[in-house]
Amino acid sequence: NAGVTQTPKFQVLKTGQSMTLQCAQDMNHNSMYWYRQDPGMGLRLIYYSASEGTTDKGEVPNGYNVSRLNKREFSLRLESAAPSQTSVYFCASSGQGGIVKNSPLHFGNGTRLTVT
Amino acid sequence: ILNVEQSPQSLHVQEGDSTNFTCSFPSSNFYALHWYRWETAKSPEALFVMTLNGDEKKKGRISATLNTKEGYSYLYIKGSQPEDSATYLCAFHGGTYKYIFGTGTRLKVLA
Numbered sequence A: 001n002a003g004v005t006q007t008p009k010f011q012v013l014k015t016g017q018s019m020t021l022q023c024a025q026d027m028n029h030n031s032m033y034w035y036r037q038d039p040g041m042g043l044r045l046i047y048y049s050a051s052e053g054t055t056d057k058g059e060v061p062n063g064y065n066v067s068r069l070n071k072r073e074f075s076l077r078l079e080s081a082a083p084s085q086t087s088v089y090f091c092a093s094s095g096q097g098g099i100v101k102n103s104p105l106h107f108g109n110g111t112r113l114t115v116t
Numbered sequence B: 001i002l003n004v005e006q007s008p009q010s011l012h013v014q015e016g017d018s019t020n021f022t023c024s025f026p027s028s029n030f031y032a033l034h035w036y037r038w039e040t041a042k043s044p045e046a047l048f049v050m051t052l053n054g055d056e057k058k059k060g061r062i063s064a065t066l067n068t069k070e071g072y073s074y075l076y077i078k079g080s081q082p083e084d085s086a087t088y089l090c091a092f093h094g095g096t097y098k099y100i101f102g103t104g105t106r107l108k109v110l111a
Helices: none
Strands: A004-007 A010-013 A019-025 A029-038 A042-049 A064-068 A074-078 A087-096 A111-115 B005-007 B010-014 B019-024 B032-038 B045-050 B056-059 B062-067 B072-077 B086-093 B099-101 B105-110
Touching: A004 A087, A019 A029, A019 A087, A019 A111, A029 A064, A029 A074, A042 A064, A042 A074, A042 B086, A042 B099, A074 A087, B005 B086, B019 B105, B032 B072, B045 B056, B045 B062, B072 B086
Parallel strands: A010 A111, B010 B105
Antiparallel strands: A004 A019, A019 A074, A029 A042, A029 A087, A064 A074, A087 A111, B005 B019, B019 B072, B032 B045, B032 B086, B056 B062, B062 B072, B086 B099, B086 B105
């Protein structure tokens, strides 16, 4: 049982380059999330998808786009990377069977991104 | 802007000590309060999901209480062990799909 799988684990980009972070979950969860973690800031929500076919902005969406490809997969794209996007990115999912209230978040192992 | 605050930011305790942390959150539009344990170089793992005022949850030596009317939750660790060293996060769920995280309490248990 893999849970939430994120790829890649590490990435170095130059300013202006683009990349897509991939996330997949095998727990039949409805909701999926992308967070970034910066020192002293805690986890901040970039985008979320409440259910397949929907996506919404979180606290810090600027510079990012997302795609909920199907129920399992939720990708995060940086179109033109900037040094301010250097961070650790976590994908998470929750809400098996649509019961979100009592369902914890399950996190992937994170992607450490450096933009030079 | 919803604010979730955790205190203290960090603490060091001796092995065998008991300790507790606080999570403060908005007292309106409460839906759920989550606690997570986050070890270095790993991803956060859920400890508790608390939904009702007065909830008390326990897992081994770790327990949590919830007061939704005044907007706080306490996490307690009894008889701390070195393996309890981690960052403990709380997350407020206000009825939308957005979980708002505190910045965490970093616990170091000294052997």
